[in-house]
């Protein structure tokens with residue numbers, strides 16, 4: 001979780017990715033209603049040119065502007081569930097796209113129940129018979145992988161919260177075999193296209209006639225970086241496997257342990273429960289969000305850190321880099 005670059009540049013402009021990296025920018029970190037300092041749920045997960053807006057609470061477009069990140073490439077929105085504090089911002093966002101900002105297309109992903117409500121908001125209230133200004137697709141997703149790029153995937157998994165079809169998301173780099181630079185140098189493999197061939201899995205022949213196989217210079221298969229984002233949830237026992245060994249876990253923390261009963265009643269978590277999940281699942285870094293204005297941030301942090309020291313409580317406009325923990 002540090003700022004190490006995602007790419008290693010070698011001579012002759014051959015670029016190898018060392019390990020892929022996700023960045024998460026928090027746009028809204030408040031629970032249910034905004035506070036003076038916290039907007040409603042929204043965050044952007046970024047990798048290379050890909051950007052995913054996860055949830056879009058009321059006021060998200062203002063947060064996007066204030067953060068300086070802009071609307072460009074923000075064409076994929078993933079929704080965790082259909083509660084108003086996670087979707088109302090879609091109305092304003094679309095309204096802005098109607099008149100002020102151009103975007104090439106907009107794809108909104110979520111469970112059936114969530115998308116039904118979003119459909120009512122966008123088509124019943126905002127558009128009311130008008131055609132969307134760009135291709136607009138509401139994509140119902142079920143648990144499983146629904147997005148694949150060259151070097152990472154995004155998958156959905158079921159989450160237990162009030163109402164049906166609640167989802168969490170896993171962003172995961174593809175497993176890969178690291179290129180052993182020192183070994184290659186030892187074997188006399190020049191810097192340049194030869195190394196690229198080996199990374200691509202092809203055997204090469206050196207000028208002196210020796211043949212070098214990929215196995216000679218590639219290390220054992222390593223899993224990719226893993227970022228898990230859970231929205232609101234009332235349970236953690238069913239999240240243990242999906243969170244296993246995650247490099248970072250983002251999860252709600254609406255209550256403190258002193259109100260654990262109320263947390264259960266409203267199907268939310270306490271800071272302690274989030275921390276216990278992180279500990280049991282072998283997570284490397286825990287980031288708490290969906291913070292209620294009834295508590296002080298330091299009390300939320302303290303409760304979690306007593307169980308899981310590597311915890312942060314996200315604030316609006318915080319950015320975290322998620323890298324594979326060694």
Ligand SMILES: [Zn+2]
Nearest residue numbers: 032083085232
């Ligand atoms: Zn919520």
Ligand SMILES: [Zn+2]
Nearest residue numbers: 081083161232
């Ligand atoms: Zn909710």
